[in-house]
Amino acid sequence: MRLFDARTQAFSTPPVALPKVIAIDEFKGDTDKGKFQLIIADPITRRPIDILENRRAKTIQRYLRERGQQVEMVIMDLSSTFKNAVQQALDKPVIIADSFHFSRYIYWALNKVRVRVQKHFSEKDRKHGKRIQKLLFKRSHKLNTAQKAIVRHYLSLHPDLQTAYTIKEAYQAWFDTNKAQERHDVRQSLHDFYQLVQDKQLPEFIKAIGTFRRWETEIINAFIYPHLSNGFVEGINNRTKVIKRTSYGYQNFSRFRAKILAQHFIKDFDISVG
Template sequence: MVESVRNTHRPALRIALVRSRHSTKSSTTAWTLAACRANCPPLVRAFSSPSSSHRPCCRPCRWSSRHRFHTRAASRRREVQSRPQPKPKFLGVDEFAAKRGQVYNTVFVDLEERRILDVVETREKKPVREHLKQYEKSVQAVCIDLNEAFRQAVRQALPEAEIVADKFHVIRLANYALNAVRKRVRRQIKGDRTHPIFRSRSVLLRNFEDLSSSQRKRLSQLLALSPELRAAYAAKERLRRWYNTSTTENSSHRLAQLISWLLASGVPELKHLATTFLRWQRELANYHRYRISNSITEGLNNKIKVIKRQAYGFRSFENFRRKILLAA
């Protein structure tokens, strides 16, 4: 019996199904596959006589779904490959955890266009350096965190570009030093949990201008407990003031004064902070020349994490990379 079935989703497509009462299950599968090859919608039904001895094929068309999936994947791959060669002026380089504690990838971001240029499967110096070479003619400055491998990679691949230390990571180092002093002072004080030093982290790390009157009163009580704690808090605020008020002309000079003050403070945590600033002194001062940071990069890193969670992870790094480039 011949039945001409009109596809409701595509009126132009007609599927001719030839069936007999004694047809086998394999023939039904063959008819369904033929309909799939005609690029039909997901639901293709092979109608059979109620008296037929086998079950009719009435399941979603799997072949067609796979076909559309691979077609979309191929289209996305061509879209990524056909993108013009990027020429970023300011480049952001940062790492993110593909598998925390085990696997880290490196992302490259155009800070002016606010988009991801590419992703590398590792954070080691050699692969990062090889990827950076393609931006040699256009990049003027590269913003990185205080990662020595990234600094060496940028110096070798982009000798004409300047390196800018990311502001957020620098201030975070000062916060870490302040918190370390707070913990040490707390261990030295013998008292119950009602002592002001307990639960004081948020007050000490918050920006001074953001404190309420009651919080400022408590801050005064905390700083009176220890000269070292007072020096650590002053170091954090002086670093913030240096970022907010310095200019291109006086940035290096004021930074050198800050480093000298840290070394003379006598606080071990501040001396360690000053040693780090000495190693990155030029990169720190470059902030006031280019005024760039990795805040955009960190925001895109959060978007990458959302992509990874939505897919419950990726087995293939190449598929992960393509998804990132298309979504961001």
């Protein structure tokens, strides 16, 4: 451990200043500092910048006030804690909602409708209901002939499921066609989608668009800056899970942080022998 501490000392010093664009996300570290830690990463270099000992608002605010004078954009999931902390610590930052995290509210709503109505299915259809979840989530034009037949069969079993699928398809069309639109056009088409959901009156989707309304500006920013997302952070977190698993966990947060940062620094070096 003394050798490890000596070798990783260079990674233990926090950066003096953060770049103009950062991405933040939580992950489950299970260290002596708490169950969850927070990663701050650079979406341009796709490398972790630092690891915070917890995800509390005060911790994030203190860190950003000390080192975030240059930060202009922050990418995050739909966490009100992160949003409030960033807004209070920084000077009017542009907050970008990660598209995966806001899109999943629509898919969650579709699945909730499936779960609600499947009690009306036959025993056979109810047994296989969960298996079609991926087919319902998939874009209809990507289904093959057999898959389309299966989807049609299940949609015919209850009108609410048919309506939910129609809303999901409308959302996917909105998402695909608005990637390169101007801010006003994205906002207007999003409001048209709200109206569609209101007209259909499915409570699961009414609740979903409530989240969209609260994060509307941040969602629209995701289309203004389509090259910026949190997808790469999920990759970093997956690598962190491997580090944690192969080490049978890290109790000491400082060493866990150093291990993560060091691992991502050396991963591009070829240190193989022969």
